[in-house]
Amino acid sequence: MSHEGLSPLRPPAKSLLIVLSGLSGVGKDAILTGLREPSYHLEFITTITTRTKRPNERDGVHYHFISSNKFQELIDRDELLEWANVYGNWYGVPKEPVKQALDRKEDVIVKVDVQGAATIKKILPQAVYIFLAPPSMEELVLRLQRRRTESPSDLELRIKTAEAELEKLPLFDYMVVNRQGEIDRAVADVKAIITAEKCRVTPRELTI
Numbered sequence: 001m002s003h004e005g006l007s008p009l010r011p012p013a014k015s016l017l018i019v020l021s022g023l024s025g026v027g028k029d030a031i032l033t034g035l036r037e038p039s040y041h042l043e044f045i046t047t048i049t050t051r052t053k054r055p056n057e058r059d060g061v062h063y064h065f066i067s068s069n070k071f072q073e074l075i076d077r078d079e080l081l082e083w084a085n086v087y088g089n090w091y092g093v094p095k096e097p098v099k100q101a102l103d104r105k106e107d108v109i110v111k112v113d114v115q116g117a118a119t120i121k122k123i124l125p126q127a128v129y130i131f132l133a134p135p136s137m138e139e140l141v142l143r144l145q146r147r148r149t150e151s152p153s154d155l156e157l158r159i160k161t162a163e164a165e166l167e168k169l170p171l172f173d174y175m176v177v178n179r180q181g182e183i184d185r186a187v188a189d190v191k192a193i194i195t196a197e198k199c200r201v202t203p204r205e206l207t208i
Helices: 028-035 068-076 095-103 114-123 137-147 152-171 183-198
Strands: 017-022 043-045 080-086 089-094 108-111 128-133 174-177
Touching: 017 028, 017 114, 017 183, 028 108, 028 183, 043 095, 068 080, 068 089, 080 095, 080 114, 089 095, 089 114, 095 108, 114 128, 114 152, 128 152, 128 183, 137 152, 174 183
Parallel strands: 017 108, 017 128, 043 108, 128 174
Antiparallel strands: 080 089
């Protein structure tokens, strides 16, 4: 019996908008780095911030670093998908690059804080929401201390904020635990989530 000319059992999978979030210092940037490989194509959207660039960061890679005035102009022109003030600095996701990538049928990933993820979910509930978590709060505190980028008062604020952000876990579709020294395992978990989403019987429908 010939099978030539038969239509596929199901239509091609839809493009995904993956929202990666989690507590400060949990390793979101490391996850994004692990996903950046030629054989695994994702469109990475770089967050815009008014925060001062750290020594190990590159403009246009880790963030787009701009002034507060420039940031306000983006808000006024409705060019941000979401924006929020986090620890005294503004962060926002540019809208147009996300829309263009989805129009090209590409999968898109954005990195935002928990507050930003909650904002995006209100306007785009059909995105895929992944919460990156440490194995314990004690481990998170150690990571923040090793980073040495915050003053003692800022560190205390981040810890209190993390405790409050954990209460927002029900907003997310998935949780991935990033264990110390096991970043490859966490990256593999994120890839598995994307694969599972591509196999959904009813694909997510996104409109921006």
